Amino acid sequence: MSDLAVPHTLTTWGPRRLPVPYAAHWSGEGRYGQRVSMRPDLAGIWYLDETPADRDAFGVLWARIQNTPGQGRPDFPSMHPGRQRRAQAERLCQVCGERASHNRDGWLFLMNDDGSDRYEGTKVTKPPVCLRCAALAVEYCPHLTHPVGVRSRRPKVWGVFGTLFTPGPNARLNAHVDEYLPYGHRATEWFLASQLVVELKRCTAVDLDAEFEALTP
Numbered sequence: 001m002s003d004l005a006v007p008h009t010l011t012t013w014g015p016r017r018l019p020v021p022y023a024a025h026w027s028g029e030g031r032y033g034q035r036v037s038m039r040p041d042l043a044g045i046w047y048l049d050e051t052p053a054d055r056d057a058f059g060v061l062w063a064r065i066q067n068t069p070g071q072g073r074p075d076f077p078s079m080h081p082g083r084q085r086r087a088q089a090e091r092l093c094q095v096c097g098e099r100a101s102h103n104r105d106g107w108l109f110l111m112n113d114d115g116s117d118r119y120e121g122t123k124v125t126k127p128p129v130c131l132r133c134a135a136l137a138v139e140y141c142p143h144l145t146h147p148v149g150v151r152s153r154r155p156k157v158w159g160v161f162g163t164l165f166t167p168g169p170n171a172r173l174n175a176h177v178d179e180y181l182p183y184g185h186r187a188t189e190w191f192l193a194s195q196l197v198v199e200l201k202r203c204t205a206v207d208l209d210a211e212f213e214a215l216t217p
């Protein structure tokens with residue numbers, strides 16, 4: 001595949017003009033409002049100044065991060081909770097924020113090939129991509145060491161990724177290592193989500209090079 005020019009509509013960073021994904025977190029996007037704390041009824045966590053917008057339709061509390069892309073430096077490996085969630089839920093390309101690629105085999109997701117060839121039921125935090133951005137990601141993204149394209153006819157919202165808290169002494173909260181939590185789990189009241197998790201159903205592995213051919217004039 002010939003080198004692809006980075007479209008002017010994409011935000012870039014540094015002298016190498018690295019494309020900065022729509023869903024990437026920027027260092028200038030800090031927390032806002034009150035920190036998470038134990039509820040007075042001791043039955044879970046909340047924000048003292050919580051509003052309905054802090055929880056999703058499943059009642060899960062979400063991390064509060066300002067939405068000001070372009071502030072500071074791009075933090076390529078980490079994703080902004082709000083933009084990641086929107087891209088996953090609305091099937092937007094995680095790189096350009098436009099509609100992700102969709103054909104008769106479904107929506108296009110990029111992942112690293114783990115050699116298993118088994119993608120059915122894979123749970124992903126990385127939102128889908130459009131074809132042009134898939135080509136850019138394969139070229140520029142250092143984390144995609146063995147890129148493979150998978151199309152899913154039914155990407156199903158599965159749950160969240162984030163931090164489980166447990167109550168400690170003196171109303172203190174213990175934060176655990178980040179993990180996945182399915183929607184409807186009994187630990188929901190103690191969980192702070194930072195990413196929306198989608199389960200890939202009815203999957204087909206795709207020939208990326210063949211699909212990229214369509215991009216070259």
Ligand SMILES: [Zn+2]
Pocket residue numbers: 093094095096097098129130131132133134
């Ligand atoms: Zn795109």
